[in-house]
Every structure is written in structure tokens, then in C-alpha cells.
Amino acid sequence: MNSPLCELLHIRYPVLQGGMAWISDGKLAAAVSEGGGLGIISAMNAGADYLKEQIRLARSLTDRPFGVNVMLMSPHAEEVAQAVIDEKVPVVTTGAGSPAKFLPAWKAAGITVLPVVASVASAVMAERAGADAVIAEGQESGGHIGELTTMALVPQVCDAVKVPVLAAGGIADGRGMAAAFMLGACGIQMGTRFLVATECGVHQNYKDMVLRATDVSTTTTGRRFGGNTCRCLKNPFSRHFLQVEYQPETTAEDVADLGVGALRLAAVEGDTKNGSFLAGQISGLVRKEQPAAEILREVCEQCDALLTGSRGKD
């Protein structure tokens, strides 16, 4: 796979593993990096100590580069932003806000910074702030999402910025990867497919829910009050959430309280009733638990075959 992204990140396959809170730990990130992609440790809402521990774990498992996803709305964002510098993490992806505040320090430390963006305006702002590339993420993704879909977002972002663009959202096989390339991306990020990687330590109930999902198994919560839309698998939790969300007397604060602890319940406890199982619309395509390296090889080989096969009869 010949992509400028491979040179930029020193990886074999232009594939990032999405930063998923309570899911993307040092073990999963190391497995993806060992397999030739770029593994990402999610710093989630935790402090620097947790992150440093996961970085050490990843380094004990691989010599290859990996990255850290910094959740900008985390109460620990400041210390986490410093920790990636102290730990000499080569790549940082950011979510949930503008990374402008941290970019100068990260760039000074030689870190490659790839913000996740959900609109043209955020992509342009990220580029202006010094981002090395942007990850244009469509709303078919699992977790916190914007409004635009991958198909609509990626070409519009490509037209608006000069930095490389990665595509995320709705991609779980070589077809999605090849489509992303056609839209102008030079690489992809996958979350849902890596969630069922053998090396992913998420509760087996979570993996089983993704593996059994169909095309219509996801829903979105948090839409009513804006800015906090979240895609998850339909279950008693999501039904309860939506029911409460749309009661007339419900406030934005009530809705914020509803989600507290639900990610941990899903990922760690495997509580299929009360947990929030974040996953993308492409869950219906994900059928098999496999080692991360096998996922990477399979996706990239299929993508390569499609791009080569498309040359027609010459």
C-alpha cells in the first residue's frame, strides 16, 4: 500500500485503529502496530498515570510506533497533553474539540498530530493550527459523532485543506478502504472492526453484540440538546436513554447524567442491559473475531485487489 501516510507515520499499512474509551488500551494498540497499522491508546477520561501505564504496556509488546488519542474535553486533558510529550509518543490523535491550545507544544516535541474532524470548518481550523493531517470522521462511526456522513464529508474536506486526509466511519473491509481512497483519503481509521480483534480486552458480551449486529442495530442518543450525539448498539440502555431524552421535562443536565458510567458497564462488565455499547453502522459487516494483524492484512489485501482490478481491460 503506497500512501504518503505510511511515510509520515512509519507504518506499513495506512490504517489507524480508532481511540475507543475503555477499549483501546496498550495491548490492543501494540497488536495493531505489530500488525503493520498504527495502534492508538485511548487516554479517555483518565489521568496521566493510567496513560503512562498503558504506554509502558504497549512498549513491552512492540517496538513499532503507536499513538495516543487525547480526548480534549477530559478533565485531565492538560496532564495527558504533557504526558504524551514526556513519554515521547510519536503520534497524537485528538477528539471532542479543537487541539489548537496544545499543538505548539506537541509540534515542538516532534509529535505528529492528527485531529479527528467532523466538518470542513474544523478541518480548516486544525490545519491552520498546525495539524499534520486530519481524520475526517462520518456520523456512521460509533461513539460521539457529527452530522456529516463519510461519503459527503471526505471529499469536501479534501477540497478544503492541503494536509493529508484520513477517512473514518463506515469502514470495516477493503471495499470501504478502497472507497475512502477514491474519495481522496490517503488512509483510514477503523474502530468497530478492531473492537473484535482477538487482542482487544473488551468484555466478550460487547464483542458478541457487534458480531451479531445487523445493518439496523445502531441508534443515536443525545441528539436533542445538540453537540453530544452518540452512536451505540440498540439495547435496553439506549431505549431508556431515548425515552427519557424526549420527555418534555428532561433537561440537558438530566441527559448528561444518564450516560455516566455506562461505557465502563459495557466494556468492562459486559452489562448488556445497562451498558452503552458504542459501535458503528458497519457493525453488520463485522462477523469474526480475528487477530489484529489478520484484520489488517485482510482489509488491505482486499483494498489492493479492488484498486488493481479496477483498471479495466488493458
Add this chain to the structure above:
Amino acid sequence: MNSPLCELLHIRYPVLQGGMAWISDGKLAAAVSEGGGLGIISAMNAGADYLKEQIRLARSLTDRPFGVNVMLMSPHAEEVAQAVIDEKVPVVTTGAGSPAKFLPAWKAAGITVLPVVASVASAVMAERAGADAVIAEGQESGGHIGELTTMALVPQVCDAVKVPVLAAGGIADGRGMAAAFMLGACGIQMGTRFLVATECGVHQNYKDMVLRATDVSTTTTGRRFGGNTCRCLKNPFSRHFLQVEYQPETTAEDVADLGVGALRLAAVEGDTKNGSFLAGQISGLVRKEQPAAEILREVCEQCDALLTGSRGKD
């Protein structure tokens, strides 16, 4: 463009023009068919007389095949379904429901039937009912939409049916078309891009709104009570609609009443305040009013160049 769809429909480019109520008339359909695609007349909510008039108009402008979009929820669906047989229309696309009821008569009349589907289940039902192909339409489309995005929907539909699959939603240039091919589609349907075709008789204000749109210019109304979600450009009408829709005392009937007449106000009167301007998320990519033939040539040439260029260094 070598696609089984071209053989099936006797067209040069595997591109359908979407059936848009109050917009896709005989003149636009003829222009698209003359340009080498398949033009589609929208039968919308009108009776058979209106449709027959538009078919005659199209036939006066082109000898090439064109199709009719039958809106299955229309009060005139029965007479329209008969009219396409009487008029020997070669291709019918259907929207807003299951076409199973009409399929036997249409197939007996030699009509090629392509239902628009928004989920794997609807695609499978359409195939079982005898559809010749399905149009998998993502929710980035303008007008009435489902939940799945094009990127997530198309490969899942391709895996579930044996008939050819067309992709719709979020496609306005050769990048989107090439991406659709990678996802497994053998053709595309475009609405928004043809809305600004020179031959499209929609009010100039409507075209101008699409031409000035950015990536974040659309919104969705009708989501609260389910089954009637509609994507349109943000304007005073959409803001008023959403405000009323989410008032606690609002009922499903109130919401249904809100939209009455708003499409005509947009398309015919160009009423930028009170009209409902249906358009897709890809509006931000659409920058130029051009003849339909030029749009087709441009999109297909760009697609072809991408598919050929992707072969790498051999």
C-alpha cells in the same frame, strides 16, 4: 464505463437522475437521457394525467430511454402504476414503501424495476418480489431518508442480494462515483447535482441555495415521530418546523400538516422563507449550473480517471 447497468438499461453512463418531486419533470429527464444517463420523471403526488403529459414532453425531446419514479405512498399510486404500463415506460424506480404489489404487472409488461431501499431487509424484500436491481440510498441524500449512510449501506446490501446494486446519497462527482463502485455498486443515482442542471426547471432561488450551500447547510426534519425523516437545506421553514416538532404538545398529525405545500413553494415559487428545499449533504460540492450532458461527462470522466489511476505503478 463498462457496467452491467448500461446493458440492463440501454444507457451509455451508469448514472440515474433521482426522482425529485416538483423538480424531475419530462424536460430534465430527457436532458439526462440525451446526455447518456437515465433521466427519471417524478410522478410525485400527482395523477396519471400529469405523468402522461410529462412522458409526452420527454418523448418529444429524446428518443433514448427514460424512467418514472413512482411514489408508493401517493394517493394516485394505483393509476400511476397503470399509466407506466400503458405508456410503455421501460424503467420504473420506486420510493416510500414496498413495490411488491405492483411488481407482477410491471414485470409482465417488460418494465425494468429498481426500488430505492434504505436497509438490507428492504433490499432483500425487493429482490424477492422480483426487482431487477436495487438503489441503495444513504441518509446523506436529500428528501425522505432512512438511517443508514451510503458507506455503511451499500456493501451490506451488496452482500445480501444477487441483483445489481446502485448507490445513491452523497454522490456529486467522479470521486463519489468511483467510491460507490469500490463499495460494490455497478451504478449511481444523483439528485442534488442534477437539480442545478441548466435544463432543470426548478426556481432559480432553489438552484442558488444549493450552489451557495456548504457542508453543514442541511438538516433533517420529521425525525421525532419516526418514518418521515426528510433532509433539506436550513432556512426559516426548517427552523420553524424543528421548533414546532419538538414542542411537547406537538402530535404526529401536526408535524404532517407542517410540510403541506412546502415543496411546491420551494420548487415553483422559489420562496426561500416558507419553502422546503430538499437537498443532500453533498450540496457543498455542487458549485456550477451546467447542462445535464456536461455533468454526466464530467462525473464519469473523473470516475474513470480515478479507477484507471488507481492501478498503481505497473
